[in-house]
Amino acid sequence: MPRPTAFHDRTFERCKSLLYKEWAGCYAVCRYDTYHEREYYALRHAATVMDATPLYKYELRGADAARLLSRITVRDFSKFAVGRVAYTTWCDEAGKVLDDGTVTRLDDRHFRLTSAEPSFAWLHRHATGLDITIEDTSRELAALALQGPRSRDVLTNLIGAAATDLRFFRALPTRLGNREILVTRTGYTGDLGYELWVENGGAGELWDAVFEAGRDHGVLPMGLDALDVSRVEAGFVLQGVDYTSARQAWIERQFSTPYELGFDWMVKLEREPFVGQDALRAEHARGPSRRLVGLEVDWEDFEALYDEFGLPPHLETMTCRLGVPLYADGGQIGQATSRTWSPTLKRYLAIGTVRADYARAGTAIEIEVTVEYERRRARATVSKLPFFDPERKKS
Amino acid sequence: MAKPWDAIVVGGGHNGLVCAAYLAKAGRRVLVLERRHVLGGAAVSEEVFPGFTFSVCSYVVSLLRPWIIRELELSRFGLELIPLEASFLPLPDGRSLCRWADPGLTRDEIAAFSKKDADVYSEFGRAMSKMGQFAKPVIDAPAPDPTSLRPGELLKLLRLGRHFQDATPDEIELRLKLFTMSAVDFLDEWFESDVLKAPMSVSGIIGTFLGIRSPGTAYVLLHHYMGEIDGAFRSWGFARGGTGAVSNAIAESARHFGATIRTEAPIERILVENGQARGVLLENGEEIRAKTVVSGCDPRRTFLGFVGADHLPDDFVEGCKRYKYRGSSGKVNLALDALPQFSSRPGDGLHLRGDIAIAPSTDYLERAYDDAKYGDFSRRPYINVVIPSTVDPTVAPPGKHVMSCFVQYAPYDIKEGPSHWPERREAFGDAVVDTLAEYVPNIRELILHRQVLTPWDLEQEFGLSEGNIFHGELSLEQLAFHRPVAGWTRYRTPVQRLWLAGSGAHPGGGVMGTPGALCARTMLDGGAV
Numbered sequence: 001m002p003r004p005t006a007f008h009d010r011t012f013e014r015c016k017s018l019l020y021k022e023w024a025g026c027y028a029v030c031r032y033d034t035y036h037e038r039e040y041y042a043l044r045h046a047a048t049v050m051d052a053t054p055l056y057k058y059e060l061r062g063a064d065a066a067r068l069l070s071r072i073t074v075r076d077f078s079k080f081a082v083g084r085v086a087y088t089t090w091c092d093e094a095g096k097v098l099d100d101g102t103v104t105r106l107d108d109r110h111f112r113l114t115s116a117e118p119s120f121a122w123l124h125r126h127a128t129g130l131d132i133t134i135e136d137t138s139r140e141l142a143a144l145a146l147q148g149p150r151s152r153d154v155l156t157n158l159i160g161a162a163a164t165d166l167r168f169f170r171a172l173p174t175r176l177g178n179r180e181i182l183v184t185r186t187g188y189t190g191d192l193g194y195e196l197w198v199e200n201g202g203a204g205e206l207w208d209a210v211f212e213a214g215r216d217h218g219v220l221p222m223g224l225d226a227l228d229v230s231r232v233e234a235g236f237v238l239q240g241v242d243y244t245s246a247r248q249a250w251i252e253r254q255f256s257t258p259y260e261l262g263f264d265w266m267v268k269l270e271r272e273p274f275v276g277q278d279a280l281r282a283e284h285a286r287g288p289s290r291r292l293v294g295l296e297v298d299w300e301d302f303e304a305l306y307d308e309f310g311l312p313p314h315l316e317t318m319t320c321r322l323g324v325p326l327y328a329d330g331g332q333i334g335q336a337t338s339r340t341w342s343p344t345l346k347r348y349l350a351i352g353t354v355r356a357d358y359a360r361a362g363t364a365i366e367i368e369v370t371v372e373y374e375r376r377r378a379r380a381t382v383s384k385l386p387f388f389d390p391e392r393k394k395s
Numbered sequence: 396m397a398k399p400w401d402a403i404v405v406g407g408g409h410n411g412l413v414c415a416a417y418l419a420k421a422g423r424r425v426l427v428l429e430r431r432h433v434l435g436g437a438a439v440s441e442e443v444f445p446g447f448t449f450s451v452c453s454y455v456v457s458l459l460r461p462w463i464i465r466e467l468e469l470s471r472f473g474l475e476l477i478p479l480e481a482s483f484l485p486l487p488d489g490r491s492l493c494r495w496a497d498p499g500l501t502r503d504e505i506a507a508f509s510k511k512d513a514d515v516y517s518e519f520g521r522a523m524s525k526m527g528q529f530a531k532p533v534i535d536a537p538a539p540d541p542t543s544l545r546p547g548e549l550l551k552l553l554r555l556g557r558h559f560q561d562a563t564p565d566e567i568e569l570r571l572k573l574f575t576m577s578a579v580d581f582l583d584e585w586f587e588s589d590v591l592k593a594p595m596s597v598s599g600i601i602g603t604f605l606g607i608r609s610p611g612t613a614y615v616l617l618h619h620y621m622g623e624i625d626g627a628f629r630s631w632g633f634a635r636g637g638t639g640a641v642s643n644a645i646a647e648s649a650r651h652f653g654a655t656i657r658t659e660a661p662i663e664r665i666l667v668e669n670g671q672a673r674g675v676l677l678e679n680g681e682e683i684r685a686k687t688v689v690s691g692c693d694p695r696r697t698f699l700g701f702v703g704a705d706h707l708p709d710d711f712v713e714g715c716k717r718y719k720y721r722g723s724s725g726k727v728n729l730a731l732d733a734l735p736q737f738s739s740r741p742g743d744g745l746h747l748r749g750d751i752a753i754a755p756s757t758d759y760l761e762r763a764y765d766d767a768k769y770g771d772f773s774r775r776p777y778i779n780v781v782i783p784s785t786v787d788p789t790v791a792p793p794g795k796h797v798m799s800c801f802v803q804y805a806p807y808d809i810k811e812g813p814s815h816w817p818e819r820r821e822a823f824g825d826a827v828v829d830t831l832a833e834y835v836p837n838i839r840e841l842i843l844h845r846q847v848l849t850p851w852d853l854e855q856e857f858g859l860s861e862g863n864i865f866h867g868e869l870s871l872e873q874l875a876f877h878r879p880v881a882g883w884t885r886y887r888t889p890v891q892r893l894w895l896a897g898s899g900a901h902p903g904g905g906v907m908g909t910p911g912a913l914c915a916r917t918m919l920d921g922g923a924v
């Protein structure tokens with residue numbers, strides 16, 4: 001059975017729908033109301049607060065912490081300054097992606113790594129001979145994602161003017177009352193936003209303080225359903241949905257490389273050896289055979305398929321994680337793995353993987369649509385990610 | 396001399412801007428000339444009092460076509476829509492009804508008034524949605540011309556016909572009723588409770604000088620069920636930053652595609668030579684020539700004002716004169732010190748995050764109409780209230796609020812004569828506040844600032860003839876084949892190279908964008924520009 005997070009009392013008080021699901025062994029709210037839309041709109045127009053505690057968290061301490069991270073992930077952390085945060089991914093020896101997460105440098109000797117799956121053993125495996133201690137704080141550290149265009153105002157009410165100076169992907173250790181908290185300007189929504197990290201004991205207080213600070217800013221608690229819509233708009237891949245971790249993959253085609261997932265920009269090949277380096281070098285030289293891409297379904301065409309049946313177009317309002325085939329030139333060329341109607345863009349969007357020769361933005365392909373149990377195809381266009389990228393995210 | 400413009404668009408209302416954006420997107424050189432200092436026409440946001448941004452006229456967005464949002468990339472240019480949470484009906488006796496997006500909750504609320512209506516409500520919604528599906532192709536395409544035998548026209552008629560043929564006898568009967576009955580009579584056939592009939596019937600009379608018992612008003616109800624897929628039919632929403640944000644996003648898009656937009660550039664005349672539009676004359680005497688002229692203003696202003704009857708065939712002039720405006724509504728915008736407290740549902744809550752109807756009974760609405768019939772504003776009017784600051788913190792300082800009140804009836808033609816409206820303006824504002832006070836006892840103490848717009852003001856300030864909010868009544872005989880003048884429904888006008896792109900063209904008023912988009916499409920398809 002899942003376990004409650006340190007915010008559970010607070011979320012439970014507000015979760016009218018009683019809809020929770022399991023996330024990394026914890027209870028996580030799907031949506032607070034019958035529908036998730038209000039949370040979605042609050043995210044895009046005001047600000048929302050989400051319990052992000054279930055993420056796995058590891059504290060890496062010691063002189064060799066940066067060396068370990070450079071050795072096991074695709075990025076180079078040797079010159080990574082204190083107060084910075086980075087998104088990164090890591091692979092097995094064959095250069096196949098295991099997981100993705102963020103790295104924060106809290107001080108000279110202290111880094112924090114987050115991941116979607118447990119990574120303790122794996123970190124240890126590569127730490128032999130290094131001056132480092134690895135502590136699993138997954139269950140001791142609580143996290144709140146404060147996201148949305150008003151999040152900066154809310155944060156300013158909470159911690160003062162320092163909030164305004166905190167730049168994109170930077171961290172700020174600060175205090176709330178007599179508690180230490182860490183604020184990072186990160187998130188999974190593609191909007192202006194922050195994540196707040198605190199010891200479990202301070203969780204309730206933090207939650208209350210954030211809502212108090214957000215009282216005049218329309219702050220709402222948000223669950224995973226709204227997050228799932230926003231992360232597709234933001235073009236973020238989800239491990240286990242848009243790709244399979246090398247830990248879970250069973251057959252060759254289920255494995256992915258960072259290049260296939262569009263993580264090219266992270267991979268730094270020419271440096272000290274790191275896990276998967278040789279394989280990635282080869283992959284880089286060869287070029288990936290598939291690519292993760294954004295897709296936009298042609299709405300008029302989609303509507304016409306339903307019209308044939310005398311039906312108005314129908315879509316789930318939530319992100320659908322049921323993969324469907326993609327076609328071009330008479331054959332299957334890939335699959336769409338996350339699909340969502342974007343209420344902001346008024347577009348039917350998907351994230352999928354296609355053969356590399358179909359991956360250029362603008363390429364016309366087809367996506368399978370089932371109407372009244374009959375299979376049909378609608379036109380779709382490959383497009384760049386992210387779909388939604390407001391200026392405020394980085395400003 | 397500089398290269399002449401391919402098109403001059405007169406009026407930077409949202410339709411004029413949409414038309415300009417489409418023409419520019421197709422590579423044409425386009426100039427928009429707007430009289431006021433801000434863009435948007437009736438779809439405008441203005442910081443009327445420091446810190447308080449009002450959606451001065453239009454206050455909710457529902458029909459803005461998603462295909463226009465996509466094609467003009469309006470999200471990228473700043474458009475964000477926030478759906479309304481509920482429809483709240485406070486009653487003077489302390490009871491109230493809230494209709495929510497959640498069908499279960501709504502059913503419980505209605506059941507407190509009528510168990511039967513609680514069931515029927517969802518059946519009604521289904522029936523109307525089916526009808527809306529049939530009507531949608533009509534509002535998304537130029538009105539079919541039934542007298543034309545061109546293959547394209549036949550196809551369009553067939554398309555409508557096919558939907559007609561699929562209909563069951565029940566559905567056909569429903570359609571006929573919609574076209575002939577009054578809103579109340581139509582709703583009487585479904586519901587027994589006045590708390591549903593009163594607020595629902597109002598949609599049939601918005602922007603007309605008709606009562607809820609006038610025949611033909613049933614059809615307009617349908618417009619409420621023509622929403623898109625955003626959460627079933629919850630397509631009513633606020634634009635973040637006020638309704639003007641819609642116009643600003645369209646203007647940004649138009650500029651992005653290369654259009655030039657000038658504000659404070661009122662035109663005096665459209666230059667017509669040998670039956671052809673050649674350009675415009677600005678009030679400051681400046682003359683600008685163009686291959687085509689598009690008017691985003693209403694038909695009266697366009698034809699009888701800018702063009703002049705001399706340049707038009709007599710029967711067309713007659714048609715223009717017959718076309719009814721009869722503005723019947725006003726607007727009161729309030730800046731509030733705190734959230735208003737409704738005595739029927741005190742405190743903050745989701746009921747304040749939707750639209751709030753002051754429409755306690757059908758008799759109340761009929762009495763409101765009676766006042767207007769005799770040339771006065773309603774002592775106790777129908778008011779549609781929204782408080783957008785509850786979901787959009789950008790429109791008011793923290794903790795403060797803006798309250799928008801759309802008020803009907805306020806007849807343009809008051810008995811003293813329209814030009815006497817300014818003397819009655821504050822009395823009209825008082826009637827609105829007095830009415831509100833019956834539901835929100837402390838409303839007077841909360842009001843920091845008040846803006847009152849009468850139909851006269853709508854005409855003088857926004858250029859809406861007789862203060863009609865839709866560029867002419869949206870009544871049955873002024874829709875589709877007949878808008879604005881029979882025989883001239885396809886954005887063309889009797890003056891060659893002059894086009895009509897405003898709400899006076901098919902499919903009509905509201906912040907929809909369709910007249911502008913379809914006008915541009917028709918011009919481009921026909922090689923007119």
Ligand SMILES: Cc1cc2nc3c(=O)[nH]c(=O)nc-3n(C[C@H](O)[C@H](O)[C@H](O)COP(=O)(O)OP(=O)(O)OC[C@H]3O[C@@H](n4cnc5c(N)ncnc54)[C@H](O)[C@@H]3O)c2cc1C
Nearest residue numbers: 406408409410430436437453454455662858864898905906
């Ligand atoms: C009080 C009120 C409330 C409303 N509420 C809603 C609502 O909630 N939802 C909804 O969907 N619709 C609503 N409407 C209707 C909707 O706002 C209009 O139908 C729509 O905005 C009209 O757009 P348009 O572009 O066709 O014309 P307009 O907005 O009228 O644009 C015409 C433009 O031409 C300009 N102009 C006039 N004369 C000249 C000149 N001589 N030279 C240059 N430019 C000139 C005007 O300034 C104006 O900008 C409301 C309207 C009003 C008045």
